[in-house]
Amino acid sequence: MSEKIKKIVLLGPQASGKSTQAKGIIDFLDIPMIAASQVLRRVVAKNTSLSKKIKEKMDQGLLVPDDQMISLILGELGGNHCLRGFLLDGFPRNLNQAQSLDDSCGIDKVFNIEISDQEAMKRISGRRICSSGHVFHLEFKPSSKGDVCDICGEELYLRDDDKEEVVKKRLAIYRQETSKLLDHYKRKDKLVVFDGQKEIADVSEDILNYLKEHAG
Numbered sequence: 001m002s003e004k005i006k007k008i009v010l011l012g013p014q015a016s017g018k019s020t021q022a023k024g025i026i027d028f029l030d031i032p033m034i035a036a037s038q039v040l041r042r043v044v045a046k047n048t049s050l051s052k053k054i055k056e057k058m059d060q061g062l063l064v065p066d067d068q069m070i071s072l073i074l075g076e077l078g079g080n081h082c083l084r085g086f087l088l089d090g091f092p093r094n095l096n097q098a099q100s101l102d103d104s105c106g107i108d109k110v111f112n113i114e115i116s117d118q119e120a121m122k123r124i125s126g127r128r129i130c131s132s133g134h135v136f137h138l139e140f141k142p143s144s145k146g147d148v149c150d151i152c153g154e155e156l157y158l159r160d161d162d163k164e165e166v167v168k169k170r171l172a173i174y175r176q177e178t179s180k181l182l183d184h185y186k187r188k189d190k191l192v193v194f195d196g197q198k199e200i201a202d203v204s205e206d207i208l209n210y211l212k213e214h215a216g
């Protein structure tokens with residue numbers, strides 16, 4: 001039929017439902033998920049000179065240098081497990097990385113799950129957790145016992161990471177990182193935008209319909 005889509009980059013801000021959608025995509029296409037954070041973690045767990053260098057940066061709270069990040073991810077994508085394609089998450093983060101990816105194995109499409117900052121904020125700032133890690137949401141999944149966990153009875157609280165000013169800062173960084181990437185892929189006619197403001201199940205349906213049409 002049309003072009004086969006099997007090499008996909010997934011973009012979307014925090015609370016866009018990206019991880020749920022990722023699962024649906026890799027199941028449907030039977031491709032592996034390559035998450036940059038997982039690749040990093042795996043490399044750091046080894047005891048090579050590269051892993052030591054990377055661990056040093058991460059321990060200092062610094063970003064892993066571009067050239068190291070690029071060689072790690074491209075190495076991963078060159079593996080046999082990626083012959084059928086892949087869903088890439090957390091890479092590329094900038095134009096330099098995107099160009100390296102274009103110049104090596106290339107990608108077929110970029111799926112961008114778009115939600116507004118206001119919506120992301122609403123989804124995140126309503127989260128409440130207990131110290132055992134049970135997660136609730138004031139609006140979408142309230143505890144039946146109000147401000148204590150209805151599973152274990154512990155007090156519910158807002159994580160520091162979910163506080164408004166922290167989320168705002170993180171979203172601003174995300175927008176800054178991705179705006180150039182989105183332009184880049186739009187120019188190359190690779191960008192597919194999904195409306196992430198909808199219910200998660202409806203977004204899943206949109207994505208599957210797209211894949212059935214273009215990757216079947």
Ligand SMILES: [Zn+2]
Nearest residue numbers: 130134149152
């Ligand atoms: Zn609990």
